Amino acid sequence: MSTPPASDAVTRHYRQGDLRRKIDEALGRLYPDQNLLTTDHLRAVDEFHIGGHAATRQIAEHLELQPGLRVLDVGSGLGGPARHLAQQADVDVTGVDLTAEYVAVARWLTDRVGLSDRAHFLQGDVSALPFPGASFDRAWMLHVGMNVKDKSRLFTEIGRVLTDDGLFIVYDVMLTGDPSLVSYPVPWASEPGHSFLARAEEYRSLLRGAGFEIVAEHDRRGQGVQSLRDLSGADAHHPDRAPAPGGLPASVNVAMGSDGPIKIANVVQNMEQGLLAPTEMVCRLR
Numbered sequence: 652m653s654t655p656p657a658s659d660a661v662t663r664h665y666r667q668g669d670l671r672r673k674i675d676e677a678l679g680r681l682y683p684d685q686n687l688l689t690t691d692h693l694r695a696v697d698e699f700h701i702g703g704h705a706a707t708r709q710i711a712e713h714l715e716l717q718p719g720l721r722v723l724d725v726g727s728g729l730g731g732p733a734r735h736l737a738q739q740a741d742v743d744v745t746g747v748d749l750t751a752e753y754v755a756v757a758r759w760l761t762d763r764v765g766l767s768d769r770a771h772f773l774q775g776d777v778s779a780l781p782f783p784g785a786s787f788d789r790a791w792m793l794h795v796g797m798n799v800k801d802k803s804r805l806f807t808e809i810g811r812v813l814t815d816d817g818l819f820i821v822y823d824v825m826l827t828g829d830p831s832l833v834s835y836p837v838p839w840a841s842e843p844g845h846s847f848l849a850r851a852e853e854y855r856s857l858l859r860g861a862g863f864e865i866v867a868e869h870d871r872r873g874q875g876v877q878s879l880r881d882l883s884g885a886d887a888h889h890p891d892r893a894p895a896p897g898g899l900p901a902s903v904n905v906a907m908g909s910d911g912p913i914k915i916a917n918v919v920q921n922m923e924q925g926l927l928a929p930t931e932m933v934c935r936l937r
């Protein structure tokens with residue numbers, strides 16, 4: 652019997668089947684009198700990385716954006732980060748994501764906030780990007796590399812679709828301790844076999860091998876732990892005491908499914924034990 656491709660495990664992990672209905676219901680509960688939604692309203696559900704919207708805003712500042720630039724969002728999820736860039740910086744953003752349900756929800760949400768002319772979403776594998784060379788001026792990738800085993804190929808693909816002076820930012824959860832001690836499930840993987848964590852040294856070396864120079868690096872662990880604690884009240888020392896799903900904000904319940912609370916508690920514990928750190932690397936093509 653042949654082994655299913657890793658991409659099957661990724662889409663099985665993220666796919667929920669009824670995500671659009673759940674988001675619609677969550678937004679209806681949160682904003683019952685709101686006919687017209689804005690990106691501010693969607694923030695409760697549409698950002699799927701440690702630090703949420705605060706991290707999106709800070710990292711976006713490092714992208715050196717100007718109106719009209721073409722930006723690639725590598726692994727765009729539900730589209731929150733892409734919509735932020737399209738709206739705040741007046742750039743044209745294309746998001747690519749493997750999970751077809753996420754792409755459909757990203758398009759629907761983008762339509763609801765009137766940004767479909769500036770933020771587009773395609774289903775595809777970021778390790779084989781469906782674009783000719785030099786199609787984008789900037790690229791960013793928020794919390795996706797943990798799902799990709801062959802990061803050398805991934806970074807080479809990103810370098811290929813960027814223009815010569817292109818800038819790329821990766822913001823991933825990186826390994827800082829013994830991988831065998833990492834507790835699962837975590838938001839990006841239910842089990843260790845589906846998680847491809849790597850150390851910052853490995854990222855640097857693979858990025859350099861793909862033609863990038865790393866111009867800045869930010870360890871966002873402190874901010875990350877605090878934001879997840881604020882979000883969930885997760886108790887790192889007692890993950891079994893994670894709050895019940897009903898007690899958590901929509902972002903955890905909707906995006907992460909029924910075991911969202913335990914995934915959050917585990918990732919907080921892993922960070923506090925020094926095993927993982929969300930890390931941003933700002934890279935330029937050499």
Ligand SMILES: C[S@@+](CC[C@H](N)C(=O)[O-])C[C@H]1O[C@@H](n2cnc3c(N)ncnc32)[C@H](O)[C@@H]1O
Nearest residue numbers: 698699700726727728748749750776777793798
């Ligand atoms: C933790 S979510 C982050 C989503 C988004 N970047 C954000 O910050 O809101 C990871 C996303 O990566 C996508 N993904 C994982 N592996 C991928 C691949 N090989 N190609 C395209 N998308 C991928 C998943 O479908 C999921 O939407």
